[in-house]
Amino acid sequence: MGENDTTGWDPLPRSRAYELVVQAIEDRIANGSLRVGDPLPPERELASRLEVSRAGVREAVRVLEGQGVLRARVGSGSEAGTFVAALPDEALTRFLRLHVALSNFPVADVVASRIALESTAAASAALHAGTDAFDEIEVLLEVMEQPDISREDFNDADARFHIAIAQAGGNRLAASLATAIRGALREPLLRAIVSASDWDDVVTLLRRQHREILAALRARDAAGVADLIARHIRYSADVLPLD
């Protein structure tokens, strides 16, 4: 590993102190020398080993706590201190939602990424998911088929439908990414739905496409459902253009 010592805590070159402490902790997590549940060295010891101020360590810990990477535990003895936490999938969803909002990705990029992730997940769901997963998806279709459903409630149920398919695929990483992207699209899609002048026609077609997708899942038709998902996402992007 060359000059990256993976176990020690060597002094850091100068820069903004807390950023370097954040980087040092992240590197140890990424290379596996700090794992979920491991304690961080005490603040004073870490400051001394990295040759930064205790304030710098404190600030870095707070930033990583804010991201859900570290968690403080009060108590006495070895029970107390700062520990590496298991990042909840929700943390990725929130971060990616911000990233999509701030990075201003072209809509075509978001659509193509959704298709790649969701069609893969749907194909896997067709092969591996239990029928109970399909029953749960059908409940969401029934919600969206209520004649008097509001556009906002339709959008929420639609997001849950796409997330349910991604999760039924059994791939947690792909489901996290697909969930995060659909979550990032919640508000822009709602704006598009609210301003659609031909909503009655659009919603009729969306409902039919959802039914076809569910039928392909139940028929265990992996290639078919991947294709239907791709066409459904492309249709939605065409008729509900995002700003």
Add this chain to the structure above:
Amino acid sequence: MGENDTTGWDPLPRSRAYELVVQAIEDRIANGSLRVGDPLPPERELASRLEVSRAGVREAVRVLEGQGVLRARVGSGSEAGTFVAALPDEALTRFLRLHVALSNFPVADVVASRIALESTAAASAALHAGTDAFDEIEVLLEVMEQPDISREDFNDADARFHIAIAQAGGNRLAASLATAIRGALREPLLRAIVSASDWDDVVTLLRRQHREILAALRARDAAGVADLIARHIRYSADVLPLD
């Protein structure tokens, strides 16, 4: 939008104050009412409107600065203050690298997600990338074909090869995700490469697969290169099992 006022800053229900401030700022970014370059209200005003302490606001700002979402600017008058920043793609890479390390995703999930994103990107690169992108990819192949290359240098050039293909596809979101996943695999893959007893045979096959991928890109064979990338990633996962 019901009870979510997207423009005002209404008082928050009680919880950990800074988390609620973070959430309030994130929500405004996600729904588009705070955009890149926009200033945050002054600390005192934000604390008063959200009905939290100024310390809570300060802590939230620091957490979001640590994530790259906000940036403090010194100066005088309207030039100074805290502004919404454009999240660099590198921030997503770092976050996802942590997420993959901490969430302990099954290797099969990571492999399937890589295949979904990289084969889509490669197919797009075959159709749309310029020949200069392929020339840059070829330089990386030549690096990996040096007979005395170290395993660590091979791994680094291999990561750059996969990232270059993802970027040549022209989809910034898919490239960010693929880059982040390959970045998260850097250290585990290096451990697998270092401990491979049949490395000479493995590297010979990897080099041949890389050449086939480049040839398919230059031949503008989108379906072919997607299939080659998928098989290459699956082969790599088989012969270089991650711990």
